[in-house]
Structures are given as C-alpha cells and as structure tokens.
Amino acid sequence: MTKLVQVAVAILIRPNCEYLLASRPNGKGWAGWWEFPGGKIESGETPENALIRESQEELGITPTQIQPWIKRRYDYPATHDAEAKTVLLHFFFVHAWQGELQAREGQQFAWQHPRTLNVSPVLPANAPIMQALSLPPVYAISNIQEMGEHAFLQALKQQLDHGLQLLQIRESQLDDAALAKLSEEVLQPCAPYDCRCLLNGSPEQALQLGYHGVHLNSQRLMALTQKPDNLLVGASCHNRVELAQAQSLQLDFAMLSPVLPTKSHPEATGLGWEQFGEMLSGLEIPVYALGGMHFEHVSHAQSCGARGIAMQRAIWEQQ
Ligand SMILES: Nc1nc2c([nH]c(=O)n2[C@H]2C[C@H](O)[C@@H](COP(=O)(O)OP(=O)(O)OP(=O)(O)O)O2)c(=O)[nH]1
C-alpha cells in the first residue's frame, strides 16, 4: 500500500477574485509544477494549524480569514517524485491575511484570473479544482413565468451591476419566436459584463441563438453520448446516476437539487446538506446547489464541496 499524506492547501483570493499559484521549488518532487501554497500536515496538527504554519513558512503571511472547502484524494505514481503516494488534500479559501507575500522557498508566484489560467503545468490532482474555480459562486436562473419580462430584465440589470457572471435562461413556456426575442434582450446587456448565458434547451438551439452555453435537463443529460463542442455545458441532476453521467461526459458543471424544500417542488423534502455533501464527495466536476437557496448559503454550500449555489427566485428579489 502507498503511504497516505495529508496536505493543507491555501487558495489565496483577492477581492477581485484572482487567486495565487506558486511553482514548486527545485529539489522537491514535481519541481517547477504549479500548485497552491501549502504542505504536509504534521502529527498532532489540525488542517487549519498546518495551513497557517505552511503559509508563514512558504509565504511569510498569516491567514486571518479562512474557509474550509473540499477534500480531494489523489494517487500519485512514482514519476517526478521519490516514491508513489496517495495525498488527501484539504483545500481552504484564504480571503484575508496579515503581512506581505514573500517567496520564502524561491518559488515563483502567479496571480490567476479565474477564467484564464496562464501558467502550466499545474499539479495533476488540481485539474478539477482549477475547473471549479473558473466558475463563479452564484448561478442565476431566469423566472419570467412568475415575474414577467419587464421586472425580470430590470432585476437582471441590477444583478449584473452586483457582479453576476453566470445566467441560465429557462423559459420553456415561450415559443421559438418569443425565445429568440428574449434571447437578444438578455444577451445584449450581459455582454459588457462578461456574464455567460446558458439556454435551458438543446445544444443546437443554444448555438443558433448565440448563447455561450447550454443547460441540459436530466432527460437530455441521460440521452447525451458526447459533450457538445463550443459550448459551456451544465446539467440538472437529482441523483448519483445523473451526476455520474455528467462526470463521465466531462461536462463543465452539474446542478444538484433540491437541497432544501422549495416553492417549485413543494412535495419534495430536499436532500439536506449532509446527503448533498456525501453525493459530491470524490466527484470531479463542479456542482451548484439548487433548491431553497439564498445568498447566505454560498459558504455552506462550498464547505460541502459545491462550487456555489443556483437561485431562481431569491436572486431576483434582492435589491
Ligand atoms: N501544496 C500543495 N500540494 C499539493 C497541491 N496539489 C497536490 O497534489 N499537492 C501534493 C503535492 C505533494 O505531494 C503534496 C504536498 O507536499 P509538499 O511537498 O508541498 O509538502 P511540504 O510543503 O510540507 O514540503 P516538505 O517540507 O515536506 O518538503 O501534496 C497543491 O495545490 N498544493
């Protein structure tokens, strides 16, 4: 059996959402590869203690605001290193710290914009993490059927001003002509904000109407045999079989629901956070929690391993 190494990993985030990568110093396994700062948890240490100690040793800073994120297991072969090992990575977001960054181990630093990774190669265990970080923590879903188009477009403008970066248009009641008209009215104001829009529909229709992506319902997901090209692809999942299908097709993300009881499915009790977290453990694609979500659920969803939350109502009620 290979040895299990527990590691505390720090994702330092600036207010503009950029995060820090560092190159692994010469003389270590995987030298020159890019990683998040961090290191092995010593015996008797909690992951939090190790995170603070490693940040001081490698970066000369002391984290003051940390939030535990996911744990990820990965089997490393003996290539690029002295021996094969299994790592259990404990990821933390570090939102604030004291002190100035210093490269105390001679490592290089690179602040990365979440949507454009410009260093490589990154340690292989981190691939799904980079993928997850490229998506924003909040995914909005349109609700024109309840709100009416005028109120929706106004609320959309407000949320774009507040930083909305990902939107799903889900209006199955509209015929093709009405959907085409609405799509223009939505895509136009989103463009200057760089907010990506997905159509809940077919990949062909999403491409034809000029969307950045498509959001598949679970029926479309289960019928799909290959991820469509040139689109960001998300899918609605309600169980492990659907999550496994989204992962095996290497979709960009899944949305799992209902987590809490919700107005759209009053008969369903919701998975609850515990089961939600269990269903995500070991999964390699980012997931959004849907069902009864409000802005204040973001950090709890992330501590269960989700990228963030999806909202169809609460987001449009926010002033
Ligand atoms: N720090 C860090 N380690 C990672 C990441 N992803 C990943 O697979 N790892 C692996 C690589 C290593 O096998 C292990 C961390 O060990 P390390 O060599 O950095 O540990 P350390 O800083 O305590 O170094 P040392 O004093 O033992 O030499 O975790 C990551 O993003 N950051």
Ligand SMILES: [Mg+2]
């Ligand atoms: Mg280290």
